[in-house]
Amino acid sequence: MSPSPAQLKSYHHPGRRSNTAATCNPITCCCSCIFNCIINLICQIIITVAIIITITVLIFCFIFHPNVPKFYVDDVTLTQFTLSPNNTLFYNLKINMTFRNPNRRLGIYYEQIEVNGLYHGQRFLISEIEGFYLGNKEENNVSLVVDGEQLVVNGGVKSKYESEKNDDDVYEIELKLRLKMRFKVLWVETPKFKPRFDCELKVPLSRVSNARFERTKCGIDWYKRIW
Numbered sequence: 001m002s003p004s005p006a007q008l009k010s011y012h013h014p015g016r017r018s019n020t021a022a023t024c025n026p027i028t029c030c031c032s033c034i035f036n037c038i039i040n041l042i043c044q045i046i047i048t049v050a051i052i053i054t055i056t057v058l059i060f061c062f063i064f065h066p067n068v069p070k071f072y073v074d075d076v077t078l079t080q081f082t083l084s085p086n087n088t089l090f091y092n093l094k095i096n097m098t099f100r101n102p103n104r105r106l107g108i109y110y111e112q113i114e115v116n117g118l119y120h121g122q123r124f125l126i127s128e129i130e131g132f133y134l135g136n137k138e139e140n141n142v143s144l145v146v147d148g149e150q151l152v153v154n155g156g157v158k159s160k161y162e163s164e165k166n167d168d169d170v171y172e173i174e175l176k177l178r179l180k181m182r183f184k185v186l187w188v189e190t191p192k193f194k195p196r197f198d199c200e201l202k203v204p205l206s207r208v209s210n211a212r213f214e215r216t217k218c219g220i221d222w223y224k225r226i227w
């Protein structure tokens with residue numbers, strides 16, 4: 001029986017291999033073996049850790065059903081919102097809001113709450129709310145009163161202000177909350193998360209506008225850098 005091309009190939013192979021092996025000195029060979037062993041070991045450890053973390057997260061989710069915290073702006077009382085000819089925005093507003101923990105088995109520590117107010121991209125207010133703890137299914141109503149003035153540098157704001165002033169004094173204000181929070185699981189606290197709530201509000205000027213403020217549910221936005 002004459003050998004097929006495949007068999008011929010396999011006859012040639014070992015010969016070539018032993019040639020290359022002969023050029024490898026024992027120390028280099030040994031080093032590369034140890035190196036390979038370490039790489040293998042590291043790979044196995046990484047895979048094992050990844051599997052353990054995945055299983056832990058799945059069990060955690062199954063037992064605790066974590067839900068995204070909720071945030072609502074219930075009411076905004078805007079008593080002043082005036083852009084003067086020298087581009088200074090004078091404002092006075094009171095914001096009623098609700099933080100809600102929808103979880104049945106997780107507590108939430110709100111450690112830091114930074115409130116930012118933007119008017120068509122121009123930030124005009126920055127404030128802080130004192131942190132608090134919310135147990136299972138609890139909610140906390142917080143009231144924030146802010147007033148002040150802000151030089152408006154964004155040129156596009158003026159025309160938007162004029163048109164909203166003419167349109168029944170309803171102003172589009174964006175509220176951005178930056179949070180630092182932890183979940184509490186049984187007795188254990190998780191690492192810090194840094195989510196952000198974004199709210200697009202339509203706020204009527206009190207006692208001037210005919211419009212009413214409508215309770216607004218705000219969306220949560222997880223930062224890229226969560227902890």
Ligand SMILES: *[C@@H]1O[C@H](CO)[C@@H](O)[C@H](O)[C@H]1NC(C)=O
Nearest residue numbers: 083084085086087088149151
């Ligand atoms: C801008 O004008 C208001 C009055 O309309 C005045 O009270 C305020 O001081 C002025 N601000 C600046 C920076 O000139």
Ligand SMILES: *[C@@H]1O[C@H](CO)[C@@H](O)[C@H](O)[C@H]1NC(C)=O
Nearest residue numbers: 074075095096097141142143
């Ligand atoms: C806003 O909150 C204050 C006190 O926290 C309360 O007196 C007021 O009734 C609230 N307003 C609305 C519309 O819920």
Ligand SMILES: *[C@@H]1O[C@H](CO)[C@@H](O)[C@H](O)[C@H]1NC(C)=O
Nearest residue numbers: 074075096097098139140141
């Ligand atoms: C918080 O405010 C909302 C809306 O105004 C109201 O429905 C809720 O009962 C309030 N909760 C507490 C604990 O006062």
